[in-house]
Amino acid sequence: MILNYIWIGFFLLAFIIACVRLVVLGDTEVFPILVNSTFESAETAFKLALNLTGAMAMWLGIMKIGEKAGVVSLLAYLFGPFFKRLFPEIPANHPAIAPIFMKLSANLLGLDNAGTPLGIKAMKEMQSLNPTPDTASNAQIMFAVLNTTGLTFIPVQVLLYRSQYGAANPAEVFIPILLSTSITALSGMMIVAVRQRLNLFDRVFLTYLLGIFAVLSTLIYTFSQLPQERISHVSGVLSNFLLFSIIIFFIVLALVRGQGNQVFSAFIEGAKEGFDVMVQLIPYLVSVLIAVGVFRDVKALDVIISYLEYMFRQFSLDPEFTKALPVAFMKPLSGSGATGMALDTMKAYGVDSFAGKLSSVFQGTTDTTLFILAVYFGSVNIKKIRYATSAGLMADLIGITAAIIICYLFFG
Structure with a gap:
């Protein structure tokens, strides 16, 4: 699979660049740096798994309460026609529906801590329908790619x-980010739909899709009318209010449906699953983070960006956007790495420079594609993920290209 070759490529490229730095530049520290990077990345992966374990246990417990209360049948009634066309392999009223819906909603609200446990829960439920347990199903690929787009x-x-x-106007990048991330999400969905031969022009599907975009457009307009200094505050309060309201809704629904005496036991039952999942996930986290670590620490991106800048100059094209490209390259690999590079770009060129604004837009355009694929498919022991990697990276490429064009239109 492509992820396998990317993983190998990171190590081989890091070794080649390290050899050049050692022989040509006399950099005797490069190999100690790489070796230390592998140990540090492995430690980081284990700590990340430990940090996620509590959140995983909590959210799987909450999901089990909702499942016992009948929230699946409620969501199937409201969104069944849409899910049936996007995930035709998943039957109506299947337990996978609730975590899928909640994970995609958490993405929209920017609730990353809640999103990862919900995503893994959705993958585990879909795995129960998978006729070939070591190979990704169509539904799992669609779900994973939608999440890699980071809408x-x-x-x-x-x-x-x-x-x-x-920044003179921190919210200046708000609309460009919304446009770019929407293009990424739509591209990912269409790429997978074409591969799976889904009918995206179905009347019911288009009606739901237009309804979703109408709600998003209304929210965008509403937030655009707020004073810029209040946008972050209001969105943070609203997102967390909605998240806690969902927890209360599950509990109240259980009480209304006569399941009140089973709420606590249901939570414990679901929470126990979280620990088993995280133990299984650790090897996949280690594998991804050590590869990304050596690729980053050997300064491979600096070499790639320098070459691209040279090529664009040769064709008399504006190379200004290349200053922000490290963020675009790092984002599918590491969220923290991309954040660090974005902050470095803002500091080096100015937060209100073109490179500073573009790096901000890159941050919101897509998500950590390779990390998400490794975590999601690793959580259910799937080794053959078919075209999930190529679809996710192609959507990233389309989104990044769109972000560059949009930024030139808005800020160029």
Whole structure:
């Protein structure tokens, strides 16, 4: 699979560049740096798994309460026709429906801590329908790719970083990010739909899709009318209010449906599953983070970006956007790495420079594609993920290209 070759490529490219730095530049520290990077990345992966274990246990417990209360049948009634066309393999009233819906909703609200446990829960439920347990099903691929596109309504962190770095108008990138991330999500969905021969022009499907975009457009307009200094605050309060309201709704629904005496036991039952999942996930986290670590620490991106800048100059094209490209390259690999590069770009060129604004838009355009695929498919022991990697990276490429064009239109 492509992920396998990407993983190998990271190590081989890191070794080649390290050899050049050692022989040509006399950099005797490069190999100690790479070896230390592998140990540090492995430690980071284990710590990340530990940090996620509590959130995983909590959200799987909450989901089990909702499942016992009948929230699946409620969501199937409201969104069944839409899910039936997007995930035709999943039967109506199947337990996978609730975590899928909640995970995609968490993405829109920018609730990453809640999103990962819900995504893994959805993958486990879909795995129960998978006739070939070691190979990704169509439904799992569609779900995973939709998550790699990172469609988020309010990019709170990006706006906060811009504010902290003294941007004249921190929310100036809000609309460009919404446009770019929407293009990424739509591209990912269409790429997978074409591969799976889904009918995207079905009347019912288009009606739901238009309804979703109408709601998003209304919210975009509403937030665009707020004073810029209040956008991050209001979106943060609203997102967390909605998230906690969902927990209360599950509990109240259980009480209304006569399941009140089973709420606590249902939570414990679901929470126990979280620990088993995280133990299984650790090897996949280690494998991804050590590969990304050596690729980053050997400064491979610097070499690639320098070459691209040279090529664009040769064709008399504006190379200004290449200053922000490290963020675009790192984003599918590492969220924290991309954040660090975005902040470095803002600091080096100015938060209100073209490169500073573009790096902010890159941050909100897509998500950590390779990390998400490794975590989601690793959580259910799937080794053959078929075209999930190529579809996710192609959607990223389309989104990044769109982000560059949009930024030139808005800020160029």
